[in-house]
Amino acid sequence: MAEPAHDQAGDTRPARQILSDSDISRVIDRIAHQILEKTRGAAETVLLGIPTRGVPLASRLAERIAAFEGATIPHGALDVTLYRDDLRIRGARALGPTDVPADGVDGRRVILVDDVLYSGRTVRAALNALYDLGRPSQVQLAVLVDRGHRQLPIRADYVGKNIPTAASENVSVHLKEHDGTDEVLLSGGAA
Amino acid sequence: MNRHLLSAADLDRDTATLILDTARGMAAAMTGREVRKLPTLRGRTVVNLFYEDSTRTRVSFEAAAKRLSADVVTFSAKGSSVSKGESLKDTALTLQAMGADAVVVRHSASGAPHRLTEWLDGSVVNAGDGTHEHPTQALLDAYTIRERMGRLEGLRVAIVGDVLHSRVARSNVHLLTTFGADVTLVAPPTLLPVGVTDWPVDVSYDLDGVLPKVDVVMMLRVQRERMNDSFFPSAREYSRRYGLDTARMARLPGEAIVMHPGPMIRGMEIAAEVADSARSVIVDQVANGVLVRMAVLYLLLSGEKGSMA
Known part of the structure; x- marks a missing residue:
């Protein structure tokens, strides 16, 4: 998670819906197609979702890719909490699940999947976590929302939607698996 | 904390x-x-x-x-x-x-x-x-039980042996009761602390009677180095009444597990066959x-x- 996705700042402006549930499923379909196109059929590819909401996104992408091409691609979860650079400042957090497919990541193309790309620090942590697991042949990044404000030289290979935001705004991704509904909301900001 | x-x-x-x-x-x-x-x-x-x-x-x-x-x-x-x-x-x-x-x-x-x-x-x-x-010992025991049995609440746990000198027993009583497990201490009267009646546990002197009714049996080491006085007549008598041997282990119900914080004295509080049996989670601990x-x-x-x- 690039930010606490369900943490709404106390503000006066109502939350605005950026993506509806049908938008989200179209976006996931498109990213699945782009992955197939860019990787020529997604052979030797592993999808690793970053908890919390990257995990259901990775599994949905794997499901769509299987539906389009009949290719089963392994998917799992990669928790990055123990690799974060803000543990000393923000304190310990509960760990998320880590579940790496049995064949591992060595020599494979790993596509990291997250809900929101923001500062890039989560992806930095994920890259370090990934390289302790093994040596992928290539690493790519897929995100549902890119909201800008990068603090590190990191970019996504697949982006669901670019949302220009102010730093004071809040992007909340809701997914059925965790929140009971599919939508992306933008809230907060200077009134 | x-x-x-x-x-x-x-x-x-x-x-x-x-x-x-x-x-x-x-x-x-x-x-x-x-x-x-x-x-x-x-x-x-x-x-x-x-x-x-x-x-x-x-x-x-x-x-x-x-x-x-x-x-x-x-x-x-x-x-x-x-x-x-x-x-x-x-x-x-x-x-x-x-x-x-x-x-x-x-x-x-x-x-x-x-x-x-x-x-x-x-x-x-x-x-x-x-x-x-010894709080981290209790935490690792609770973790081991939870991993094996899937829960802690409502489990019946017997802690057997030298409760008097055992910090492991004390920490486990606190933690297991916090998690809602039912704890029974089994020991000779001389190896139970004064005031044990105020603890949130049952106390028994009869290991054979307790074993069929527990999900977890936790054996404690006999701490001979802490014993200045004689708390029991002989090691042999202790072992006969409170040691876990194969015959006693057979009294345990279905899925029950055997634990020991280590270092264990094989043949004293626990028989070698018990420590190496499928019920034993001592290596997991x-x-x-x-x-x-x-x-x-x-x-x-x-x-x-x-x-x-």
Whole structure:
């Protein structure tokens, strides 16, 4: 998670819906197609979702890719909490699940999947976590929302939607698996 | 509890659950890796301060700290300034000056870790103090039970043996009852502490009667080095009445498990065949000890003040 996705700042402006549930499923379909196109059929590819909401996104992408091409691609979860650079400042957090497919990541193309790309620090942590697991042949990044404000030289290979935001705004991704509904909301900001 | 882990009695159910869940996260994070190390505590210093011999606890804490990339300094009483007569306070001030982020302490005096917190800015972790407490042992026991049985609440646990001298028993009573398990202490009357009737546990002198009714039986080591008086007539008699042999193990119901905090004396409180049986989780306990201690160090040392709120 690039930010606490369900943490709404106390503000006066109502939350605005950026993506509806049908938008989200179209976006996931498109990213699945782009992955197939860019990787020529997604052979030797592993999808690793970053908890919390990257995990259901990775599994949905794997499901769509299987539906389009009949290719089963392994998917799992990669928790990055123990690799974060803000543990000393923000304190310990509960760990998320880590579940790496049995064949591992060595020599494979790993596509990291997250809900929101923001500062890039989560992806930095994920890259370090990934390289302790093994040596992928290539690493790519897929995100549902890119909201800008990068603090590190990191970019996504697949982006669901670019949302220009102010730093004071809040992007909340809701997914059925965790929140009971599919939508992306933008809230907060200077009134 | 906040910055230190001194006693299992300080842990409420939420905090204890957080520790066990974090330990499970550590297990997931350590599985199938090329590099068996996490960078989480890089640049932090963990001091192992051991006034009593304890190979397994010291090695377990050392492994836990090293897997989280902390620097580990081990300070045992033998062959150190302590054997030259340095006081606990002066040792503490030395560690403070060296910038210890955490001090893991084992001491023969009950309450020594608590005293250390007055002199140190870092976190203090009790690794066993006298006959008082050994909280990380209780945590790893609870973790082992939960992993094997899927829950703790409502489980019936018998703790058998030298309860009087056992800090493991004390910590386990606190923690297991916090989790809602039903604990029965089984021991000869001479090896039960005064005031045990006020503990939230059942007490029995009859191991054979208790065994068919438990899900977990936890054997304690007979601490001969702590015994100045004779608490039972002979080792042979103790073993016959309170030792867990194959015949007794057969009285356990279906899925029940056998635990021992180690070091065990085969043939005394536990028969070799029992320790090596399928019911025994003694080896799991050792492996889980590292995970639970990783969780404790992570939760205590992250953030400015630690986060085991």
